[in-house]
Amino acid sequence: MGQNFLKGKHLNVIQAPVALGQNVEGVDEGPEMLLSSGLVKQVEALGWKVDEVSEIDTHDLRWNSPAGHLPAHQSGLNIKFPEELGHACEDLACLAQKSNTNKAFTLTLGGDHSIAIGSIGGALLARPDLGVIWVDAHGDFNTPETSPSGNIHGMPLAFLAGLMKKYPLPSFAWLKNFLTPSQLVLIGIRSIDVEERTIMKSWGVHVFSMTEIDRHGIGEVMEQAKKILFQNGPRPLHLxxxxxxxxxxxxxxxxxxxxxxxxxxxxxxxxxDLANTGALVGMDLVEINPRLGYLDPAQRQLRQGQDVNPTVEIGLELVLSALGKRIY
Ligand SMILES: [Mn+2]
Structure with missing residues (x-):
């Protein structure tokens, strides 16, 4: 497509070890596991120059932090830790905006999926036209009124679609640019809460659930997804x-x-397939919790005497695929 959404093969890694968007211990260990598994070296082996590996300040956002012990609902709304997560996402958004302004690829390592409010919210400040491919088992479109849990990791798309503007959440006031339905596709979905579905339908999001993948195959689903995102010509994409x-x-x-x-x-x-478009400018990899599944003997692998967590491994491989690694 011949666009210049990136300036050369420069890449920034942002670590966002945030766990308070959900309620299972350990997801904040994802970034360090990915980095200690050799992410930077393998990214560089594909010809990318890693300009910066940064980390947002999450001293009070980890599971075992003081905030982790606060009562769940501080705001009066059915939403947990909006203050803490709003500020963390704002920090992340600053880094993401800067990286996007510099036309470097922005790779954000979570953490739970609440961090996408920061990575995508920040990217949208630099690139208001950004297209987003959201790959998930869940809809992530809940609001305080529909969420069964109040966990923000089930709400990031409601934030990015502008549906949270009606709630008093000053810690998210920095969110300025929002997605429109032609800027977003969801892929792989198979679990949506009942009222969340109503919100998604009325907003008009394009969903390619597992059923569409069964029916058409992933190749055709990706063709349809690109058709939606590129209907008005090339635009930068975030995965x-x-x-x-x-x-x-x-x-x-x-x-x-x-x-x-x-x-x-x-x-x-x-x-x-997204790497092949030449339009991909950023990626989040979220919800890897190295503490879960790791001790299951059936999942255990050893390499050079060291444990390899298969989920960390597949996460790393997905990053490499998005950055252009090919079979042939
Ligand atoms: Mn998610």
């Missing part, structure tokens, strides 16, 4: 990859497992 989209057989270390997900090749095909 928000929740590892729970992948079937738990392949990616067991995650907090909200749902059976019937993407198989190994389907998971990769999405990332490979």
């Amino acid at each position: 928000s990859y929740d590892i729970d989209a992948v079937d738990p057989h392949f990616a067991p270390s995650t907090g909200t497992k749902v059976r019937g997900g993407l198989n190994y090749r389907e998971a990769h095909y999405i990332a490979e």
Whole structure:
């Protein structure tokens, strides 16, 4: 397509070890596991120059932080830790905006999916026209009125679609640019809350659930997804990859497992196909919880005497696919 959404092959890694968007301990350990598994070296082996590896300040956002022990509902709304997560996402948004302004690829490592409010909210400040491919088992479109749990990791798309503007949440006032329905596609979905579905239908989001993948195959689904996102010509794309989209057989270390997900090749095909567009400018990889599934003997692998967590491994591989790694 010949666009210049990136300036050369420069990449920034942002670590966002945030766990308070959900309620399972350990998801804040994702970024360090990915980095200690050799992410930077393998990204560089694909010809990328890693300009910066930064980390947002999350001292009070980890599971075992003081905030983690606060009562769940501080705001009077059915939403947990809006203050803490709003400020963390604002920090992340600053870094993401800067990286996008510099036309570097922005790779954000979570953490739970609440961090996408920061990574995408920040990218939208630099690139208001950004298209988003949201790969997930869940809809992530809940609001305080529809959420069964009040966990923000089930609400990031409601924030990014502008549906939270009606709630008094000053810590998210920095969110300025919002997605429109032609800027967003969801892929791999198989679990939507009843009232969340109503919100999604009335907003008009394009959903490619597992049923569409069964019926048409992932290749055709990606063609349709690109048709929607590129209907008015080329635009930069951001891939928000929740590892729970992948079937738990392949990616067991995650907090909200749902059976019937993407198989190994389907998971990769999405990332490979987006890399092929030449339009991909950013990616989130979220919800890897190395503490879950890790001790299951059936999942245990050893390499050079060291434990390899298969979910961390597949996450790393998905990043490489999105950055252009090819079979042939
Ligand atoms: Mn998600």
